Structure formats: structure tokens, C-alpha cells
Amino acid sequence: MSAVAVALEGKDVQHRYGARVGLRAVSFNLTAPGVVAIRGANGAGKSTLLRILAGLLRPSHGTTDFRVSGEAISPPSRPRWVGYAGPELAFYPEFSAAENLQFAAETRGLADPDASVRTALERVGLQSRASDQVAALSSGMLQRLALAFALLHDPPVLLLDEPGSHLDEEGKAGFEDLVARERGRRLVVIATNEEREWSLAERWIELQGRGLGDPA
Amino acid sequence: MVLRGSLLLWIAGWMVAAFLWAPLVPVLGETTRVLYFHIPVAWVTVFALAWSMVHSLLYLRRRNMEHDHHAMAAAEIGLLFCVAATVSGSLWAKAMWGSYWNWDPRETSIFFLLLVYAAYLALRGAIDQDERRARLSAVYSATAFVAVPFLMFVVPRIYFTLHPDPLINPRGKIDMDPRIRVVFFALLAGFTALYFWILSVRVRVARLERRSQEA
Amino acid sequence: MPSDGLNSRAAVWAILRKECRSEWRTRYGLNASLLFALTSLTGVSFAVGRLSDRTDILSALLWIVLLFSALASLSHTFVREVEGRTLTLLRLVASPTAIGLGKLLFNLLFLLVIEVVTVPLFLTLMAAPGPRWPAFLGVLGAGSVALAAAATVVGAIISQTRGRGALFAGAAFPVLLPVLAAAVSGTRAQWSGGAVGPELRLLCAYAVALLAASLLLYDHLWED
Numbered sequence: 001m002s003a004v005a006v007a008l009e010g011k012d013v014q015h016r017y018g019a020r021v022g023l024r025a026v027s028f029n030l031t032a033p034g035v036v037a038i039r040g041a042n043g044a045g046k047s048t049l050l051r052i053l054a055g056l057l058r059p060s061h062g063t064t065d066f067r068v069s070g071e072a073i074s075p076p077s078r079p080r081w082v083g084y085a086g087p088e089l090a091f092y093p094e095f096s097a098a099e100n101l102q103f104a105a106e107t108r109g110l111a112d113p114d115a116s117v118r119t120a121l122e123r124v125g126l127q128s129r130a131s132d133q134v135a136a137l138s139s140g141m142l143q144r145l146a147l148a149f150a151l152l153h154d155p156p157v158l159l160l161d162e163p164g165s166h167l168d169e170e171g172k173a174g175f176e177d178l179v180a181r182e183r184g185r186r187l188v189v190i191a192t193n194e195e196r197e198w199s200l201a202e203r204w205i206e207l208q209g210r211g212l213g214d215p216a
Numbered sequence: 217m218v219l220r221g222s223l224l225l226w227i228a229g230w231m232v233a234a235f236l237w238a239p240l241v242p243v244l245g246e247t248t249r250v251l252y253f254h255i256p257v258a259w260v261t262v263f264a265l266a267w268s269m270v271h272s273l274l275y276l277r278r279r280n281m282e283h284d285h286h287a288m289a290a291a292e293i294g295l296l297f298c299v300a301a302t303v304s305g306s307l308w309a310k311a312m313w314g315s316y317w318n319w320d321p322r323e324t325s326i327f328f329l330l331l332v333y334a335a336y337l338a339l340r341g342a343i344d345q346d347e348r349r350a351r352l353s354a355v356y357s358a359t360a361f362v363a364v365p366f367l368m369f370v371v372p373r374i375y376f377t378l379h380p381d382p383l384i385n386p387r388g389k390i391d392m393d394p395r396i397r398v399v400f401f402a403l404l405a406g407f408t409a410l411y412f413w414i415l416s417v418r419v420r421v422a423r424l425e426r427r428s429q430e431a
Numbered sequence: 432m433p434s435d436g437l438n439s440r441a442a443v444w445a446i447l448r449k450e451c452r453s454e455w456r457t458r459y460g461l462n463a464s465l466l467f468a469l470t471s472l473t474g475v476s477f478a479v480g481r482l483s484d485r486t487d488i489l490s491a492l493l494w495i496v497l498l499f500s501a502l503a504s505l506s507h508t509f510v511r512e513v514e515g516r517t518l519t520l521l522r523l524v525a526s527p528t529a530i531g532l533g534k535l536l537f538n539l540l541f542l543l544v545i546e547v548v549t550v551p552l553f554l555t556l557m558a559a560p561g562p563r564w565p566a567f568l569g570v571l572g573a574g575s576v577a578l579a580a581a582a583t584v585v586g587a588i589i590s591q592t593r594g595r596g597a598l599f600a601g602a603a604f605p606v607l608l609p610v611l612a613a614a615v616s617g618t619r620a621q622w623s624g625g626a627v628g629p630e631l632r633l634l635c636a637y638a639v640a641l642l643a644a645s646l647l648l649y650d651h652l653w654e655d
Contacts, residue, residue: 018346019429056522058654060347076650079523089523090516092449094456100520107445107524149520276651331605339602342594348655352588355648359584359606362644366609366637 004156005069006032006081006187008053013062015048023048024208025062032156032187035179037198039191040207046191047086049207050159053189054084068156080108083150085143086161093135097126097145100134101152108153120148125174139166147175158188164197176200223413227406230399238399250308252399256407258301261329264294264411265364268336272357275350281426282419284350287357288340289418293411295333302326328367332360346426442525446533450508451540460511461544464504468549471496472556481558486622489559490615494574496553498611500545505538505582506599509590522653531587531649535642538586539579546571559622566621566631573634574614580641581606587652609637 008030015023023045030036038046051057052064055078066073068081091100098117105113121127124144129137137145143166150158164172179200182188190197198204234252241248268290275283305326306316317323339356343349454460475492482489512518521530550571553559585603592598617630 016430018344054523056519056655058347076526084523086519088516089519091520092453092517093515094453103445103449104520104524107442107449107529109439109441328605328608331608335602335605338594338598339588339592342589342592342598344593345655348591351651351654352591355651356585356588356602358648359581359588359641359644362637362640363581363606363609366633367605370609370613370633 004032005067006156007065007067008157008187008189009065009067010053011063011065013049013052013059013064015045015052015057015059015061021209023052023059026205026207028205030187030189030203033182033184034203035183035188035190035201036203036205037190037192037201038205038207039193039198040209042193044207044209046207047088047161050084050086050161050189050191053078053157054082054159055079056084080153081155081157083153083155083158084161085146085150085159085163087165089146089149091134091142091145091149093133096131096133097121097137097141097148098130100145101148104149104152110153116152116154120152123151123178124148125171140168140171143167144171144174147178156186158182158186159191160189161191162194163190164192164194172196220413223406223409227403227410230402230406234399234403238395239393241393241396244312247308247311248396250304250311252403254301254304254308255400256404257297257304258326259404260407260411261294261298261301261326263408264290264297264415265329265332267415268294269357269361269364272354273361275354276358281346281350282423284354285419285422285426286415287350287354289415289422291333291336291340292418293414295330295337297411298326298330298333302330325368329364332364332367336360346429439529442529443533443536446521446525446530447536447540450533450537453511454537454541460504460507461541464500464541464545465548467503468496468500468545469552471499472549472553476553476556479557483558483560486560487619489557490618490622492557493550493553493618494611494615496549497542497546497574498578498607500549501542501578501582501607502600502603503596504541504545505579506586506589506596508534508537508583509586510595513590518653527649527651527653528646531583531645531652534587535579535583535645538583539576542575542579546575562618563621566627567618569631570614570617570621570627570634573631573638574610574617577610577634577638577641578607580638580645581610584641584645584648587649591652606641610634613637 008028010026010028012025012027013023014021014025022043026045026049038049040046048057052059053066055075058075064075066075066078066081073081091097092103095103098121101117101120102113105116110116118127121130124147126141126144126148129141132141134142134145143163147160147163150160163175167175176196179188179190190201192198231252234249238248238252240246241251244251268287271283271286271290274280275287302323305323309318309323310316336353336357340349340353343352475496479488479492482492512521525533554562582603585606586599589595589599589602613630613633617627617634620627620630
């Protein structure tokens, strides 16, 4: 797959949760391909920023501009171009891992859902657990499933919130291989406080903020 | 300050005129006096609902919190006026026809409005986050907007055929005598102005609350 | 690359299939709702008895049982997504409109399943006179579509608040009242030999208006 030209720009993006500041004003300009890491204290807004970029959250101030091959993509349409995996991403417990991905692939309207699901599972090393019920998967397996979900539709942008959490050594090594493979083809944005993941990036965004429960 | 005082004097003055100066409507007898209060108050109820719904739609369009303040304030005031209209209407019904509640078209309509107001405010009360509260209550308001024409005009007609009651609606006969008309419209204007006054205060309070939170 | 956008019939059908499969696997939703419908029906029948001659009361009771069953059941699709935290997944794979439509179709199907069980039982237990089937089913169908349309959008709103069952009933009731009135009137008309045209038209108009409004509104429902 050849790289798709993607530009992600943010101007003074900030978000408040009522009286609390969730994300202080931040501006950035990112282009694909490459790896970007976002760092900040707990509560500084890493997850908030990723959710804004994914089109899941409308920021209370500021604007984001997402362009694919020069064309602007409005926030409601962003999920199509973005592969998101974060801690609040949960799967349907009554379905198996493969069935969850199958549902995602069919709903997204992928041309060959079965093939996409197989490929995604192989990429994260979950093929042997594919037909296991999600309720029976460990947190590490679920993390891999989340990564598979993010890769499923072959998006030009990956937004990964603490991707290494719950992963064992083998999982973390697998993740680093994945990033190494993808860095030439996609824009990979990682929100993390882990030194290991931080060092995978070529560009960094440091979020200012004093922590959870801080009333600005 | 002067404006507020004169508004209160206006309403009070015309209320006195309603008792001392305007004549009675033959069919209604002494209960004529109620119409000077009940109908303007009912009018404000509907007007406030429209105000609230329009601002809800404007909020969804423009995402300006000012519209949410208006939507909320208009709903709160509308609820008060709605209760006043329902109670005054019920008392009037008792005096005129001997029973407090008959489910005739007008009574049914005002009761439905009460339900809509109550549901809207109950919904707002169940959401803590400002933006989410503004957005979700606006969506509900827009949904109720579809229901209201059906509730106010169509359903009462159906109920009327289900419970036929040969009740005469006296509304048609009222605007005959010029003195009645004068008092009526004066109080209509007065109550509408009262609504706007309370609205502006309530909106200002909401705005200040939000600003102090954001500071 | 995805071939369709997020706004597609594929998404609506996929969501409907998922809901059906999910309901089939867990089934506690349908069981509880059927139990509720049968309980209210039993209560009514026990309290009132046979009512062959009072078709006006029969109509009202039928629709009250259906209304209560709808209020008890139709918010569950959204509440389950919120409680299971799967809403994020859903929002990432489908547009809000597709989600709304998929859930609406599921709610309609759910309601129809409840009706298939409840309505014949009602007619039998209450010793109702034989209905004029085309008119009866027409009112039932149009009323069900309107019920489902209103309940789905209100359910989507309520699922994001602190309030649950009671608030859903309170918020949905004003929106459902026109359906109740027209459906009761129409059902009564078909038993008393009158025309159901006006009520049927009203139900259809209301259903269409609600659908149109909700299609525009779903985009604003999930933004955080």
C-alpha cells in the first residue's frame, strides 16, 4: 500500500470538562508518514487529544484540520481514515475476537471483510485466539485485539493511546516491530509515558498541565 | 429600575381595571375576570415553549452557550406559567361548569405542555456536564418540537370525539366590548413583558455562573 | 481502504444483524420484555375480565399494554452499549445516522416480536370481538413504527444521562402520546365499524415526521 498524503493540523486546541481543564491549548502540524509521540502528566490531556483527533470528541475551543490527499475531512467522517485504539475501547463480550472484527469490517463496508480480519489478527499475533469469546481474553490479548481493530481498515493514520499497556515482553516487542513496519507508510501517533514507546518517535508533542482534578 | 417598577404598576393597574372598569361577559358572569389572567398566562406558556425550542435549535446550529441559557431559562419560566395557566383554567372550569378537570381540548393541550416542560427539565437535571446537557436537551427539545403540533391540535380533537362534551368554549365571544378588549390586550402585553424581564434575569445568572466557572 | 463511507446501508444492516445476534446470544433482554408484557396483560385481564362489548376500553387497554412494554424495553439497545462501553467501537465504525437507523430497525423488530406474542393473547384473554384484520393490523403496524422511532431517539438521549428507566418513561411519554391517542382511536374505530383512514394517516404522518427529525438529530447525539 503506497503512503497516502495526510496532514493533521491543530490550532489552539483545548478542552474543558465543565470547570476542569482537560487539555490546555496546544498547536501542532503533523504529516504522514512517521511516528509522533505525545507525552504529558496524568490528566494533561493525552487521551483527550487523541479522541479529538479521532473525531470522537468535539473540543470546546480551537480547531483541527485533517486533510487526506489535500481534501479536508470533517470530524464526523474521520473515523474512516483513522485507526484508534485506547483504554476506553471495549469489545462485545458475547462475541469472539474474530466476530468483533468481522462486525467492524462489515459495518465499515470493507471490500473483503474476511481477508481484512485474518490479516489484522495475524499482524498482532492473535490468530490462535480468534474464536475465543472476548469475555475470556486477558487484558494483554484485549490490547492486541484493539490494535488489530485499529489496523483493520488499513487507515493512513493510527492513533494509539498507551498501546503498550497490559502487553507482555513478547507483545511489546511485537508492537515495536509493527511500528517499525508502519512508520514508512502511515502516520502513527502514540500517547504514552513509557520511555520505550517515547523513543520510537521522531517527533514529539509535550502537553502542559498539572494533573487530574486541577481546576485550571 | 424605573422600567421594572412601571411594569409592575402597569400589570397591577390593569388588574384593578379588570375588576372595576371592564364589564362582564354575559355568558361568563363574574368569572370573566379570570380570562384577563388565564389567557395571557397561557399565551406566555406557549410563547416560552417556542422561545425555548427555537434556542435549542439555534444551539445545535451555532453551539453558542447563550442559546442554551435561553432555552433553559425559557423552559423554567414556561413551566411556572404553565402551572399558573393550568390551575387558573381548572378553577375557571370549576366555577363555570362545576368540575375541576374535564379533558376538554384546551385542558388537554395545556396538560401536554406541562408534560413536555417537565420532561425537558427532568432531562436537564440528569446531566452534569454543561456541554452534554446543552446538546442532549436541545436534541430532546427538537424531538418534542415534532410532537407539540400533534399534541396541541390533533390529539385534543381526537379526545374530543372520544369524550364528547357539549361544552361551549367562550373564547369566541370575548373580544366584543371595547373596554374588555383594552384591558385584555394591556394585560397580555404586561405578562409578556414580565416574561421577558424574568428571562433576562435568569439568562444573566446562567451566563455569570458559566463565566465564573471558566475563569 | 474502506469502499463505502461511514454512511451506508451496509452499516445499518451490519448493525441490525449484530443486534439480533447479540440478543439471540444473551436473550435476557427479550425474555424480560416478554415477561413484562405478559405480566401487564395478565394484570389487566385479571382485573377487568372479559370485555367483548366495550371495544373502546379494549382498544385503550391493548395500547396501554403495548406502550408500557415499549417503555420497559426499547431503551435497552443503547443502555447496553453505554454500560458495556462499546459505544466507542460503534462510533468508530459507523456514522451516527447509521447507528440510529440500525437501532431503530432492531427496536421495531423487537416490538413486533412482543406484539406477535402479546396481541393474540390479549384478544383471546379479553374475549375481544374479531377485528377487521386489515384495518387492525394497519393501525398496529403504523403505531409500532411511530413507537419505535420515538423510543429509539429518546433512548439514545437518555442512555447518556444519569437517569435510566423512569426518566426514559417520563421523557418518552409526551412524544408517544400522539401515537397512543391515534392508535387507540383507530383500533376502536375498526371494531365499531368506522373508518380508520384519518388515524392511519395521522400515525403515518407522525412516524414520518419523527423519522425525518431523528435522522437529522442523530449527528448531534454523540460528541464526547
